[in-house]
Amino acid sequence: MSKTSGNRFRIGITEFLWSVKLFAASAIVACMFSIAVYVVMTIFAEPEPVSTAIAATASAAMAKVEVGARYISPMWSIFVFNTIAFFTASVGTGFLSYIHNVFSGEFSFRSKHRIYATISIKIDKLFTVFYRHIRRTASIFDPGFSEINIENKTDENTHQDDETSSVWDLCGYTRDDYRMFAYILPYTVPVLILVINGMLLGVLLAFFIFNGAMSGYEIMGLQGIVIGVFYTLSYFVFSILPHGIIELPVLFLAASLGYKFAYVQSKAVVDDGFFLGDDIESINKDVSRINSITTMYLRSRYLWSVFGVAIGLLLVAAYIEIYVTPWVVEYVMVVVERMLNGGFV
Numbered sequence: 001m002s003k004t005s006g007n008r009f010r011i012g013i014t015e016f017l018w019s020v021k022l023f024a025a026s027a028i029v030a031c032m033f034s035i036a037v038y039v040v041m042t043i044f045a046e047p048e049p050v051s052t053a054i055a056a057t058a059s060a061a062m063a064k065v066e067v068g069a070r071y072i073s074p075m076w077s078i079f080v081f082n083t084i085a086f087f088t089a090s091v092g093t094g095f096l097s098y099i100h101n102v103f104s105g106e107f108s109f110r111s112k113h114r115i116y117a118t119i120s121i122k123i124d125k126l127f128t129v130f131y132r133h134i135r136r137t138a139s140i141f142d143p144g145f146s147e148i149n150i151e152n153k154t155d156e157n158t159h160q161d162d163e164t165s166s167v168w169d170l171c172g173y174t175r176d177d178y179r180m181f182a183y184i185l186p187y188t189v190p191v192l193i194l195v196i197n198g199m200l201l202g203v204l205l206a207f208f209i210f211n212g213a214m215s216g217y218e219i220m221g222l223q224g225i226v227i228g229v230f231y232t233l234s235y236f237v238f239s240i241l242p243h244g245i246i247e248l249p250v251l252f253l254a255a256s257l258g259y260k261f262a263y264v265q266s267k268a269v270v271d272d273g274f275f276l277g278d279d280i281e282s283i284n285k286d287v288s289r290i291n292s293i294t295t296m297y298l299r300s301r302y303l304w305s306v307f308g309v310a311i312g313l314l315l316v317a318a319y320i321e322i323y324v325t326p327w328v329v330e331y332v333m334v335v336v337e338r339m340l341n342g343g344f345v
Contacts, residue, residue, distance in 0.1 A: 007302070008264050008296075009257070009260050009261055009264060009296075009297050009300055009302060009303065010260070010302055011253075011256040011257060011259075011260045015256035015257075015259050015260050015263075016252055016253070016256045018256070018259055019190070019194055019251075019252040019253075019255040019256045019259065020252055022191065022194045022195065022198070022255075023194045023195075023197065023198040023201075023248075023251070023252065023255075024198065025198070026194060026195045026196075026197075026198025026199050026202065027198040027199070027201045027202035027205065028202065029199075029202065030198065030199035030200075030201075030202025030203050030206070031202035031203070031205045031206045031209070032202075032206075033202075033206075034202065034203050034206030034207070034210075035206045035209060035210055038206065038210045039210075042214075073322075074322050075318045075319060075321070075322040075323075076318070078317075078318040078321055078322070079314055079315055079317075079318035082247065082250070082251075082314045082317070082318065083311060083314055085193060085197070085251065085254065086250060086251070086253075086254040086307070086310050086311075086314065087254075087307075088189060088193060088254075089189060089190050089193040089194075089251070089254035089255045089257070089258045090254045090255075090257040090258050090303065090306075090307065091298065091303070091307070092189050092258075093186055093189040093190055093257075093258035093261055093262060094186075094261055094294050094297045094298045095294075095298070096185065096186065096188070096189055097185065097186055097265060097290055097291075097293075097294045098291065098294060099185070100182065100287045100290055100291070101287060101291070103178075103287075104280075104283050104284050104287045106120075107167050107170065107171075107280055107283055108280055110170040110171075111167065111170060111280060117170045120170075120171075120172070121170070121171060121172040122172065123172065124171055124172025124173050125172035125173075126172075127172075127173075128172060128173050128177065166278035166279075167277075167278060167279055167280055167283060168278065175275060175276065178275055179269060179274065179275050179276075182266075182269050182274060182275060182290070183266045183269045183270065184266070186258075186261060186262035186265050186266060187259070187262040187266070189258055190254075190255040190256075190257075190258030190259050190262065193251070193254070193255055193258075194251075194252075194255050197251060204236070205236060208232040208233060208235065208236040209229055209232065209233065211228075211232055212228035212229040212230070212231055212232030212233065213225045213228055213229050214228070215228045215232075216228020216229065216231070227340060230336075230340075231336060231337075231340065234332060234333065234336045235329065235332075235333060238325075238328055238329050238332045238333075239325060239329050241328075242320050242321070242324050242325045242328050243317045243318070243320040243321035243324070243325055244317075246313050246314075246316060246317040246320070247314070247317040247321075250310050250313050250314055250317070253306065253310060254310065257303060257306060261294075261297045264293065264297075265290065265293050265294070268289070268290075268293060269290075272289070274286040274289065274290065
């Protein structure tokens with residue numbers, strides 16, 4: 001593999017900002033939705049069930065670390081789960097692309113077993129409407145989807161004699177549908193990692209905001225809402241900030257790597273005309289070309305260099321979270337309590 005080939009996957013500010021924006025949007029939406037749910041529950045339910053539900057959602061956000069801490073120390077539990085997240089968003093994105101090998105093998109199996117093909121076509125058609133809805137939605141955000149349209153292609157491989165059998169006749173979806181799937185597939189992992197983590201942060205933020213507002217209102221009335229929110233937000237921010245300064249950028253870095261790989265591979269699907277052929281041999285050839293891009297990414301020195309640096313940073317972040325963050329939070333909350341007592345008592 002040449003050094004130039006490996007440079008195709010280097011990330012820049014564009015990829016990093018994409019990760020930050022998606023994470024922030026997910027957190028904001030989750031926070032607003034959670035607060036709305038809490039408000040509705042408060043209006044139509046008793047206070048105790050509402051408090052239980054709020055505590056349950058916040059607890060669920062930290063469940064993975066708590067489970068790991070049963071077997072290893074909390075610091076190592078945090079480190080392991082954060083490392084898995086980084087590995088999944090970056091390296092796992094590449095491994096997912098090998099799923100095309102499964103589909104190409106299944107195409108061959110369908111061509112040799114007509115009964116299986118007939119059943120599979122009926123199953124495929126159940127999801128066709130869903131796939132095309134995704135495509136229309138995705139086209140709003142990514143112009144690349146509009147280019148995946150074989151009706152506008154003039155390549156000789158896209159128009160064969162009507163009497164010539166096509167591998168797509170064995171499917172309940174079209175050639176366009178599969179090309180759309182190939183285009184969007186590598187984006188799924190980094191997107192899910194950012195959305196899930198963003199939503200967890202948003203749920204936790206909503207938990208602190210709502211609890212602070214309710215506690216402040218119960219103690220001091222309307223003016224207590226602001227005081228309560230300020231107090232709980234101070235706790236929330238400084239319980240994340242010391243280690244989050246390292247942890248969050250590392251998460252964005254992992255997603256940026258996955259996004260860059262997805263961009264390179266998806267661009268090749270459109271520009272190089274992947275999956276425009278009608279026979280098994282053509283499909284297998286395109287799968288090999290995708291595998292080549294994936295292998296190049298997974299073997300790139302750049303990927304593993306960044307991964308090594310990230311592991312070191314995540315270890316430092318885990319240490320700070322367990323041994324430094326609690327001390328910072330305790331000190332800050334003492335200052336906040338003195339400030340509030342001095343101003344309102």
